[in-house]
Amino acid sequence: xxxxxxxxxxxxxxxGTEFESGHFELHDKGILYAIEPSYLDFxxxxxxxxxxxxxxxxxxxxxxxxxxxxxxxGIIIGxxxxxxxxxxxxxxxxxDYKEGVLTPTSFVQSTPNAVAGQLALMGEKTxxxxxxxxxxxAFDNAMLDAQLVLETAVKPMxxxxxxxxxxxxxxxxxxxxxxxxKSESITNEELIRSTTAGSLCGEGATMxxxxxxxxxxxxxxxxxxxxxxxxxxxxxxxxNNFLDKxxxxxxxxxxxxxxxxxxxxxxxxxxxxxxxxxxxxxITTFKQFSGDYRTAGAFxxxxxVKLLQGNHRIYGFDHLRRPRTVLVYNQFGxxxxxxxxxxxxxxxxx
Amino acid sequence: xxxxxxxxxxxxxxxxxxxxNLLDIKVEDIKDDEPLFGGDLGLDSIDSVEMIVLLDREYGxxxxxxxxxxxxxxxxxxxxxxxIANRTK
Numbered sequence: 001x002x003x004x005x006x007x008x009x010x011x012x013x014x015x016g017t018e019f020e021s022g023h024f025e026l027h028d029k030g031i032l033y034a035i036e037p038s039y040l041d042f043x044x045x046x047x048x049x050x051x052x053x054x055x056x057x058x059x060x061x062x063x064x065x066x067x068x069x070x071x072x073x074g075i076i077i078g079x080x081x082x083x084x085x086x087x088x089x090x091x092x093x094x095x096d097y098k099e100g101v102l103t104p105t106s107f108v109q110s111t112p113n114a115v116a117g118q119l120a121l122m123g124e125k126t127x128x129x130x131x132x133x134x135x136x137x138a139f140d141n142a143m144l145d146a147q148l149v150l151e152t153a154v155k156p157m158x159x160x161x162x163x164x165x166x167x168x169x170x171x172x173x174x175x176x177x178x179x180x181x182k183s184e185s186i187t188n189e190e191l192i193r194s195t196t197a198g199s200l201c202g203e204g205a206t207m208x209x210x211x212x213x214x215x216x217x218x219x220x221x222x223x224x225x226x227x228x229x230x231x232x233x234x235x236x237x238x239x240n241n242f243l244d245k246x247x248x249x250x251x252x253x254x255x256x257x258x259x260x261x262x263x264x265x266x267x268x269x270x271x272x273x274x275x276x277x278x279x280x281x282x283i284t285t286f287k288q289f290s291g292d293y294r295t296a297g298a299f300x301x302x303x304x305v306k307l308l309q310g311n312h313r314i315y316g317f318d319h320l321r322r323p324r325t326v327l328v329y330n331q332f333g334x335x336x337x338x339x340x341x342x343x344x345x346x347x348x349x350x
Numbered sequence: 351x352x353x354x355x356x357x358x359x360x361x362x363x364x365x366x367x368x369x370x371n372l373l374d375i376k377v378e379d380i381k382d383d384e385p386l387f388g389g390d391l392g393l394d395s396i397d398s399v400e401m402i403v404l405l406d407r408e409y410g411x412x413x414x415x416x417x418x419x420x421x422x423x424x425x426x427x428x429x430x431x432x433x434i435a436n437r438t439k
Contacts, residue, residue: 040373046392049371101406103369104399 001147001210002217002345004158007065008302009034009057010204011188012289019289020306024315028187031167032202032291036060047122050105052083054166057205058115059122062160066123069209074128074159075116076145078138080294082112082131084168115164115205128159136294136332139163139206139301140226143340147224150212162207163298172201180292182262191262192285199261202291206298208305214345219308222246222325222341229335235269236276239339246341254323256283257304259330261292266334273329282320289315297330297338304328308344359430369404370397382426398423405429410438 008014011032012025025035039048039060051059058077066072081087087110093102108114113131120129128149132141139162146161175181182198191200211217225242227235243249256278258270274283290299303314304326312318324344331337353361363377370393380391386401387393401423405411411433413419422432 045373046394049373050396097407101403101412103403104396105371108396 001143001150001212001221002214003219003221003305003342004069004209004211004217005065006206006208006218006302006305007061008204008206008299009036009061010206010290010299010302011035011202014302015060020311020314022313022315022318024189024289026187026189027200027291028185030181030185030200031172032188032200033167034204043122047118050109051118052086052106052109052114052166053203054079054081054083054085054164054205055109055114055118057166057203058162058164058207059118061164061205062115062119062162062207063122065160065207065209066119066125069158069160071158072123072125072160072209073157074130074146074149075119075123075125076128076130076132076142076149076159076161077113077116077119078132078134078140078142078161078163078295078298079112079115079165080133080135080138081165081168081171082133083110083114084166084171086110088168088170119160136297136330136336137226137228137338139295139298140224140338140340143221143224144226146210147221150210153212156211156213156215158209158211160207161210162205163295164205165203165293165295167201167203167293175201186262188288188291191288191291192260194262195264195267197263197265199263199287199292202287202293202296204290204293204296204299206295206302208298208301217345219305219345220343222248222343224341225339227337230337232269232272235273235337239273239277242339242341248325248341250277250281253278253281253325253327255304255307255320255326256281257300257307257326257328258283258285259287259292259296259300259328260285261287263292266331269331269334269337270329282323284317284320292332294332297328297340300328300330301340301342304340304342308342355430355434358433359426362426362430362433365404365408366401369400380426385425386423386429401429405433409433409436411436
């Protein structure tokens with residue numbers, strides 16, 4: 001499976017060229033809110049006024065790609081929570097108004113498949129349309145789905161895949177009570193070095209155009225792999241098998257892009273895997289840009305593609321050698337682990 | 351104290367903007383006799399449901415008959431007249 005283009009709305013200025021030019025957006029309020037573009041430039045006001053933030057970000061990142069690639073036949077989205085703010089607002093209304101007359105918009109916009117559905121309506125796409133909601137592996141499953149669709153296609157095919165997650169005040173408070181986030185005040189620049197409990201909350205939408213032919217591709221998704229509740233030794237063996245299945249070994253990986261979240265309770269998964277299998281490899285992280293959320297792995301993919309394209313002006317990446325292969329590893333809460341193996345487009349490298 | 355018809359129009363327009371999340375529309379942009387549907391506001395059928403919810407929650411009015419709804423949800427004047435005649439709160 002090949003990646004033709006990527007687009008992201010994130011807590012960094014990824015929608016323009018600033019992020020790739022080395023700008024780093026510092027967040028010091030404990031929450032990394034996405035920096036949203038001016039949607040009215042390309043989303044009609046009559047539609048925009050009904051969209052919750054997750055839908056807005058998903059459309060904002062996906063619609064330009066759908067318009068640019070008219071050959072896109074299907075849309076596959078991964079989201080753990082979808083339009084959570086609208087969802088909880090709707091649930092609260094059921095209680096507040098004693099199951100009486102309810103406003104339809106919150107309900108319509110809060111369903112996880114609102115993003116893929118709205119993209120299909122606005123892009124006039126009537127093909128395969130699916131949304132995966134498997135918590136922190138939602139994007140990994142969307143990618144697996146795309147892989148299966150493209151591998152079984154009998155002709156050249158393009159799909160839009162992506163992930164969306166929004167910060168909802170309600171859920172942020174629940175996750176805070178559940179110790180997901182740090183109690184002390186730190187900036188996102190300090191996040192990865194932190195060893196205390198919890199992380200910083202983030203949000204965003206990442207979209208990719210993928211295809212089963214290498215024409216005009218900027219990267220290749222060699223394979224992806226996911227596992228739930230593994231033991232440490234088991235995980236090491238599984239990664240070896242995963243690489244072996246793709247004709248590779250740890251020495252063939254040029255760069256590890258890890259989803260360290262600065263959570264002292266779970267970052268050992270990354271550190272131990274690196275020491276066990278990749279002790280002499282280049283390693284870097286991406287959640288200092290995005291914060292932590294369940295489908296942040298999609299943003300990791302976005303960053304990996306930029307690195308494979310040879311962009312080392314991204315903040316903090318100037319010391320990295322241009323990789324030909326990147327292994328993106330992201331886990332959430334030490335329970336669900338996703339790996340995405342990417343390779344640079346050899347033609348573009350040459 | 352009973353609210354005047356003009357104040358009620360103003361209040362209704364504010365509710366309309368809030369409930370329908372009308373971006374970049376101000377109270378003064380909504381004319382009293384401008385058709386709410388098919389006019390410059392660009393409202394659609396989902397907005398009509400939102401307006402029924404608005405009337406229920408803010409004024410205790412329940413519109414259950416679609417024919418009645420079509421006669422009421424015409425413009426601000428017709429809705430405000432209906433509110434004055436039927437409000438329960």
